Structures are given as structure tokens and as C-alpha cells.
Amino acid sequence: MRQYISHNKHSIVPVDPDREEKQMHRSCHILIFVFVFILVAGSLPAGAEEVNVHGFISQGYLQTNQNNYLAETDDGSFQFNEMGINFTTAVSDRLTLGCQFFARDLGDVGNDEIVINWAFAEFEYKNWLNLRVGTLKGPFGLYNDLRDFDALRTSIFLPSSVYNEWLRDGLNKLKGIELFGTVILGPLGLVQYQTMVGQPLISMDSGTVKFIQTSGGIDSISAIENDDVYGARLIWTTPLTGLRICGTYIYSNMLYKGIASDPRMPGTEIPLTVDTKNAQVCVFSAEYIYGDLKLSAENYWALSDNTATATINIPGKDPIENIVHQDIDVKDSYYVSIGYRFAEQIEAAFYYSEYVSPEGIQGTKEKLKDQCLSFRFDINPFWVAKLEAHVMDGKFGVLPDNDGHTYNEWMLYAAKMSYSF
Amino acid sequence: MIVAFMLCEVMVSGRISNAFAGDVMIIANKEVPAEHLGWEEVNGIFLGKIMRWSNDDRIIIVLHSNDDIHEAFLKKYVKRTATQFSNVWRQNMFTGKGRIPVEKNSDAELIDYVSKTKGAISYISSDVTLPPGIKVLAK
Numbered sequence: 041m042r043q044y045i046s047h048n049k050h051s052i053v054p055v056d057p058d059r060e061e062k063q064m065h066r067s068c069h070i071l072i073f074v075f076v077f078i079l080v081a082g083s084l085p086a087g088a089e090e091v092n093v094h095g096f097i098s099q100g101y102l103q104t105n106q107n108n109y110l111a112e113t114d115d116g117s118f119q120f121n122e123m124g125i126n127f128t129t130a131v132s133d134r135l136t137l138g139c140q141f142f143a144r145d146l147g148d149v150g151n152d153e154i155v156i157n158w159a160f161a162e163f164e165y166k167n168w169l170n171l172r173v174g175t176l177k178g179p180f181g182l183y184n185d186l187r188d189f190d191a192l193r194t195s196i197f198l199p200s201s202v203y204n205e206w207l208r209d210g211l212n213k214l215k216g217i218e219l220f221g222t223v224i225l226g227p228l229g230l231v232q233y234q235t236m237v238g239q240p241l242i243s244m245d246s247g248t249v250k251f252i253q254t255s256g257g258i259d260s261i262s263a264i265e266n267d268d269v270y271g272a273r274l275i276w277t278t279p280l281t282g283l284r285i286c287g288t289y290i291y292s293n294m295l296y297k298g299i300a301s302d303p304r305m306p307g308t309e310i311p312l313t314v315d316t317k318n319a320q321v322c323v324f325s326a327e328y329i330y331g332d333l334k335l336s337a338e339n340y341w342a343l344s345d346n347t348a349t350a351t352i353n354i355p356g357k358d359p360i361e362n363i364v365h366q367d368i369d370v371k372d373s374y375y376v377s378i379g380y381r382f383a384e385q386i387e388a389a390f391y392y393s394e395y396v397s398p399e400g401i402q403g404t405k406e407k408l409k410d411q412c413l414s415f416r417f418d419i420n421p422f423w424v425a426k427l428e429a430h431v432m433d434g435k436f437g438v439l440p441d442n443d444g445h446t447y448n449e450w451m452l453y454a455a456k457m458s459y460s461f
Numbered sequence: 462m463i464v465a466f467m468l469c470e471v472m473v474s475g476r477i478s479n480a481f482a483g484d485v486m487i488i489a490n491k492e493v494p495a496e497h498l499g500w501e502e503v504n505g506i507f508l509g510k511i512m513r514w515s516n517d518d519r520i521i522i523v524l525h526s527n528d529d530i531h532e533a534f535l536k537k538y539v540k541r542t543a544t545q546f547s548n549v550w551r552q553n554m555f556t557g558k559g560r561i562p563v564e565k566n567s568d569a570e571l572i573d574y575v576s577k578t579k580g581a582i583s584y585i586s587s588d589v590t591l592p593p594g595i596k597v598l599a600k
Contacts, residue, residue: 092554092561094554094555096555124555126554126555126557128557130560133519134519136557136560138557139557140555140557158556158557160557162557162558164512164513164519165517166513166517167511167512167513170512177556185552185556186552186555186556188555189551189552189555191551192548192551192552192555222505222510222511222512224502224505224511229501230501230505230510230511232510277504277505277510279501281540282540329540329541329545331542332542381542381544384544418544460551460555
């Protein structure tokens with residue numbers, strides 16, 4: 041029997057019976073984490089260049105005027121923070137080792153549990169051929185690499201049409217192997233390439249699972265089976281000063297099993313299997329920097345062949361399997377953005393982002409149009425404060441507000457403060 | 462840790478500022494297998510995209526702590542502002558990629574380090590007289 045989080049009547053996240061105990065362990069982990077953080081920061085002697093240590097911590101606040109988005113934002117939410125500490129060392133002229141511990145909280149996702157964000161050995165052979173093995177960040181668009189580190193971008197949220205916040209876990213961490221390098225093209229500029237094969241690390245309490253439960257017509261997921269993911273990215277630094285062109289391609293297969301319900305038969309639980317074959321994601325990106333002005337645009341494509349198999353059990357009869365095929369073809373999702381640094385400490389950015397979901401079983405498409413205005417204040421080299429407002433149109437990825445309603449037109453306000461060293 | 466903290470601080474904004482109205486030149490250790498670099502190659506090296514010389518020796522990037530010399534260098538060769546440049550290296554720091562540049566506080570320190578370090582590349586005012594052990598790659 042599924043249970044639901046009692047204090048959040050709109051959550052669809054199954055309750056873990058050991059949740060309190062796990063939360064206590066997580067709290068202990070965080071205390072240890074902070075202790076180690078302070079200890080390391082204070083005890084390394086000057087001149088200890090063998091191990092580089094860097095860290096960051098950020099705390100945000102989210103508020104919506106309608107709907108809940110990513111957290112219980114209808115009432116305002118501080119469940120929006122990230123922290124990380126990393127260690128890197130050059131073992132030899134060609135070999136580098138590194139690891140970053142990371143914790144985040146965004147509504148029901150993360151819950152400040154400390155995880156390995158990246159951990160790899162990097163062997164440099166030539167400019168055009170290098171190797172990285174371990175837990176790696178997936179190649180995805182121009183900005184996925186800096187997704188966990190708030191202080192590197194102007195906006196608090198990257199545009200959701202390309203960088204879906206729910207799916208961050210699935211794209212951000214792969215256990216595998218990567219070949220990368222730079223090819224110098226002379227007068228044509230240079231190309232950086234990255235190719236990767238790996239196993240995505242998607243936990244059952246990840247945003248990816250919660251996203252499928254929120255938007256995929258499935259009440260709870262009991263298992264996910266992932267084949268290896270193949271990814272490649274090319275970034276061309278063109279001869280036109282400041283212009284970069286990027287292309288990303290990702291191929292994967294995934295199967296998940298869970299329980300769906302039929303509103304016509306309240307109380308019935310229908311076992312459901314969704315097999316996603318030949319899932320291909322492409323991102324086409326361009327960025328142009330001229331002095332303090334930065335323009336960028338990215339277009340997101342998603343293609344896959346989905347087969348959903350529902351098993352309907354009727355007492356006294358053989359189970360009936362209802363099979364539905366669906367070809368996913370999303371090519372209309374994109375954003376355009378403009379950013380400008382007005383002064384040494386103040387930067388502003390605006391983006392327009394539009395996501396259109398594939399057709400649902402009823403033949404309808406969900407959308408989310410997002411107009412975002414952000415201000416970034418560099419208080420000093422270590423502290424950054426940000427404010428932003430989103431004018432939203434659409435319900436894709438949206439949860440009902442505290443009265444159980446969803447609205448097409450709504451606002452999201454976000455504030456965030458980060459410290460890094 | 463302290464060094465990293467100081468490096469980050471200096472890289473981002475805590476630079477020593479002296480009036481500087483002259484030109485900058487790109488210099489390197491005399492063993493480096495290059496005689497001339499275009500701004501595109503300098504750009505690729507200082508943004509961490511090109512990590513090795515043509516003989517596969519590692520490139521050691523050396524930054525000048527003088528704010529004005531640094532900004533004149535960025536404007537002429539890297540085509541980025543100081544904030545954009547520091548963000549590129551902060552991104553590398555937080556993704557574990559690339560090796561953080563070395564920084565020197567004076568012309569004398571910088572010249573001494575570059576002349577003694579295999580694979581080192583840096584920039585300095587064009588008015589400075591260079592000792593043996595250093596070559597000019599772009600002016």
C-alpha cells in the first residue's frame with residue numbers, strides 16, 4: 041500500500057518508512073561535511089600546492105503567486121540550496137585526480153544528502169586526445185558543466201526548455217569513460233570535442249523519477265533499468281571573435297516499471313511498464329560575447345520510441361495487457377538570452393524560453409513559456425547575490441497550488457546568495 | 462588552501478593596480494617549441510583549451526598580478542573582460558578540469574619563474590628588457 045507524505049497533501053512522492061532515520065543520518069553527514077570543510081580550510085599550510093581545495097555554498101528562496109514549482113513555493117520555500125567541496129591534485133605531468141562532494145535540496149529532491157558529484161582520473165596524452173574515467177558530468181549544451189555552481193552564471197535557473205531542473209540528476213552524472221581533446225584548425229579556429237559512454241546514476245529519489253511521476257501519468261515508480269548512455273559534444277570556437285557554436289548528441293535506452301491508476305476505477309492499481317527505445321537528445325547552441333555583452337541561444341530536440349504496457353487484472357479472468365506505442369518527437373523547445381555587465385559588480389540578463397512537450401495519450405501538448413529577468417550582484421570576489429523574476433505561461437512540470445488548482449499564467453520569484461572560495 | 466584562496470581572490474579582483482598605458486607582449490621559456498603565436502593561439506592557451514606545446518610538454522600559464530597589465534593583455538589577446546576570464550578558470554576549478562595558472566607579483570618574479578620553468582608562458586609590458594632564457598612569442 042502506497043503512503044504519501046502527510047504534511048504535503050499535493051506531493052505524489054511515496055514515503056520512505058525509514059525517512060526520519062535517513063534524514064538524521066543525512067544531518068550527521070552534513071555536520072561531518074561542514075566539520076571537514078572547516079578543518080581542511082583552516083589547516084592546510086601555505087604553499088601546499090599539491091592538493092587544490094575549492095568549495096561553495098548557496099542558499100536560495102523561491103516564491104510563486106500561483107501553483108507549486110519544484111518545491112512548495114506557493115507559501116515560499118527555502119528548500120533550495122547547494123554546497124560542494126572539491127579536491128584535485130596533479131599526480132604527474134600527465135595524470136590528474138579529482139573529486140567533488142556535493143549536497144543539494146530542491147523541494148523533495150536531494151534533501152541535502154551528500155553525494156559524489158564528480159570523481160575522476162584524467163590522463164593527458166596530446167592536445168587532441170585525452171582520457172577521463174570515473175564519475176563524470178555528461179556533455180550537454182554549453183552550460184550543463186556549470187549547473188551545480190551558481191556563481192558562474194547570471195541567472196539563478198538555467199532556461200528550463202533545455203536545462204530541465206527535474207532531469208538534472210540524470211544528465212549530470214555518469215559513471216564511465218570519456219575521450220576529449222582540442223583540434224586546432226588554424227584560420228578556422230579550434231574545435232573541442234568530448235565523447236562519452238557511461239551508466240547514468242539515477243536514484244529512486246532523484247528529480248528524474250519525481251518528474252516521471254509528476255508528468256508521466258504514473259503514480260509511483262518501483263524500478264528503473266538504464267542501458268549505457270552514449271554522448272558526444274563539439275564546441276567550435278569560430279574565427280569570429282567571441283562566437284562559439286556547439287552541438288550535443290546523446291543516445292540511451294531506458295525502461296521503468298511502476299503503478300498507474302485509472303480515475304474511472306478508484307482504488308485500482310495498474311502495473312505499468314514503459315520502455316523507451318532509441319532515445320536521442322540533440323542540443324544546438326550558439327554563444328556570442330562582445331565585451332560585456334553576452335548573447336546565447338540553444339535548441340533542444342528529443343526523439344524516442346516509447347511503448348507503455350499496462351497489465352489489467354480482472355478477478356477470475358486472465359490479465360489483459362494493454363499496449364500503447366508513442367513516438368516522441370520534440371523539436372520546438374528553445375531559448376534565447378541576452379546578458380550585460382553594467383558595472384564591475386552588477387550584471388543583468390533576460391531570457392525567453394519555450395518548452396513544448398510531446399503529445400500525451402489524449403493528444404494534447406503541455407507547454408511552458410518562461411520570460412526571466414535576472415540581476416546579479418558581485419558583492420566581493422567570494423559573495424554573489426541574485427534576484428530574478430519569471431513570467432510563466434503553461435503548466436508543464438508544474439504542481440498544483442495549496443488549494444489543489446493549477447493555473448496557466450503565474451509568476452516565480454527567486455533569490456539566491458552564494459559563497460565560494 | 463590558503464594559496465588557492467589568495468589565488469582566487471587575486472584572479473578575480475584583488476589585483477595590484479599601477480598606471481599602465483603601454484603595450485604587452487607574450488613571453489615564454491626559451492625551450493618552448495614555438496617562435497610566434499597568433500592571438501587565437503594565445504586565446505586558446507590562456508582559456509585552457511590548448512594544454513600542451515607541439516612537443517607535448519605541458520603548458521604552464523603564468524599570470525601577472527598587475528591589474529592594468531593583466532587587463533591590457535586580456536583585451537589584446539584573449540578578447541575577454543577580467544570577470545569573464547576569471548569565470549572560465551573558476552568553472553575549471555569547480556569541474557576539476559584544467560590546471561590553475563600560476564601568478565607572480567612583479568616583473569622580476571615573473572621573468573625569473575618563466576626563465577626557469579619548462580613550458581611556461583606569460584605576458585609582460587613591452588617596455589621590459591628581457592634576459593636570456595626568455596623568448597618573445599607575440600608583440
